[in-house]
Amino acid sequence: MIESRSRRSVLKGLAGVSALAALPPGLARAGAPRVIRPQPAEAQLVGPSYPKTAVWGYDGLIPGPTLRLRQGERLDVRLENGLPQPTTLHWHGLRLPNAMDGVPGVTQAAVEPGGSFDYAFEAPDAGTFWYHSHANSAEQGARGLAGPLIVEEATPTAGTLRVDREETWLLDDWRLTKEARIAEPMASMMDLSHGGRIGNTVTLNGVIPEAWPVTAGERVRLRLLNAANARFFALRFEAHAPWVVAVDGQPCTPFLAENGRVLLPPAGRLDLVVDLTGRPGARFEVVDDAYPRDAYRLLDIAYADEAPLRASALPAPMALPANPLAEPDLGSAETIAIVLEGGAMGGMGEATLGGKTMGLRALAERGKVWALNGVVAGDGEHPLLGELRLGRSYRLVIENRTAFPHPMHLHGHHYKLIARDGAPEIRGIWHDTVIAWPDGTVEVAFVADNPGDWLFHCHIPEHMMAGMTGMFRVG
Ligand SMILES: [Cu+2]
Incomplete structure (x- = not known):
């Protein structure tokens, strides 16, 4: 197992690349919705010498089943709640109609145990997305509820990136006891006020990975997805130079990851193109050094003994086709300042909760420690x-x-990342989840082109439930 503690000296440096391949056909549909049922289940998260872990999984699976459709196609999902508590489905990163966004108390009522809710929407953007609960999400995330949602490019042929194959890596982080049980409590004041619930066991697609089998010469599109509550990942591909071709599902101009290292915040996704340039039989490490003092080997890149797929290196990958995002007009854009305050060692004086101004100690007694623009969100509130x-x-x-x-x-x-600490970000990368670093300022820009009430919150659920959430009303 992997030990880690929250630190402010975390990780730096996001890298990106984008890619595309010949893809399998979209989901066949016959009118009836795809049923997704979150429910208690057991999963062999750690090795066979440990007992199975009691988890909550979509359709009982860790991770949840991969939903796959083609850009512009419609997804019909019926959520059937098999959990002992209310839940919803949030389609992370999808620009969908507000009523389908899955936020309890804002876009729908939470679905009670035994109840159901029908989601239906078209996917406007191709890319790597995911689905998770937006109800009691600290616990529901920590118990395993997450699954990939892959929207394939509408035209995966001419003028786009070709790869030999693709894989999705759903990375998750678990806090387990020595008996491989999910450790309680779910959200201690320590977790709420520090870095969130960071665990001690990392899984890739539901298991502790050992090796990634590859063939020399092949080009692979890797869809990385961080489904952890609070853990950041920074994967370093030893002796390899992954291209970043999409960030948070949105294509970018392909660029080489700096030092072969890519950073994934909670909820973040990266599409990489990895050229397997090693020799047959070779082995290399993928190391996660997001928390440098707790760096560990995630897995080995394990080359088969067979002859290389191709004789010479491939040229740089082509960019994926852009999604139909509206370009913000920075000249006329209205500026909105957002100040993040609170938490341990944050020095927040006072903030407003439920209309009352109080100090950090009084807030902490109510389980609230974070503020957006001086306002602490109460339970179920998104000011x-x-x-x-x-x-x-x-x-x-x-x-x-x-x-x-x-x-x-x-x-x-x-939103498009336009500056950090006052310095322009020239790559113009789109994000649905952007890292705000301690003592730093990050500027993003977007066109408010989707009507409705839209949450803006920290994606570490322990921070969200302790006050770091709010809402923009577009209309
Ligand atoms: Cu946070």
């Missing part, structure tokens, strides 16, 4: 951060005055 005019461009200037990094997620939109 209004701003009313946005439909079709208008906005620039969010997010200032993190806390001692921890926060992956800030906007629902229903993607």
Whole structure:
């Protein structure tokens, strides 16, 4: 198992690349919705010398089943709640109609045990997305509820990236006891006020990985997805140079990951193109050094003995086709300042909860320690951060005055990273979840082109439930 503690000296440096391949056909559908049933189950997360772990999984699986459709196609899912508590499905990163967003108390009522809810929407963007609960998400995430949602490019042929195959790596983090049980409590004040629930066991697609079998010469599209509550991942591919071709599902101009290292905040996704340039029979390590003092080998890249697939190296991958995102007009964009405050070692004086201003100690007694613009969200609340005019461009200037990094997620939109600490970000990468580093400022811009009430929150659920959430009203 892997030991780790939350630290403010975490990880730096996001890398990206984008890719595309000849893809399998979209989901066949026959009118009836695809039923997704979150339910208690058992999973062999750790080795066979340990007992199975009691988890919650979609259809009883860890991770949940991969949902796959083609861009522009419609997804029909019936959520049937097999859990002992209310739940919802949130389609992370999809720009869908507000009523399908799965936020209890905002876009729908939470689905009671035994109840159901029908989700139906078209996928406007191709890319790597995922689904998870937005109800009691600290516990429901920690018990395993997450699954990939892959939207294939509408035209995967001419003018786009070719790869030999693709894989999805859903990375998750578990806090287990010595008996491989999920450790309780779910959200201690320590977790709420520090870096969230960081675990001690990392899984890839539901198991502790050993080796990634590859063939020399092949080009693979890797869809990385961080489904952990709070753990950041920084994967370093020894002796390999992965291209980043998409970030949070949105294609970017392909670029080589710096030092072969890619950073994934909670909820983040990266599409990589990895050229397997090693020799037959060779082995290399993929190391996760997001927390440098707790760096560990995630797995080995294990080359088969067979002859290379191709004789010479491939040229740089082509960019994936862009999704139909509206370009923000920075000249006319209205600026909205967002200040993140609170938490341990954050020095927050006071903030407002339920209309009352109080100090950090009084807030902590109520389980609340984080604020957005001086407002702490109460249970089930998402205080209004701003009313946005439909079709208008906005620039969010997010200032993190806390001692921890926060992956800030906007629902229903993607925003373009335009600056960090006042320095322009020239790559113009789109995110649905952007890291706000301690003592830093991050600027993003977007067009408010999707009407409705959209959450803006820290994606570490322990931070969200302890106050770090709000809402933009677009209309
Ligand atoms: Cu946070």
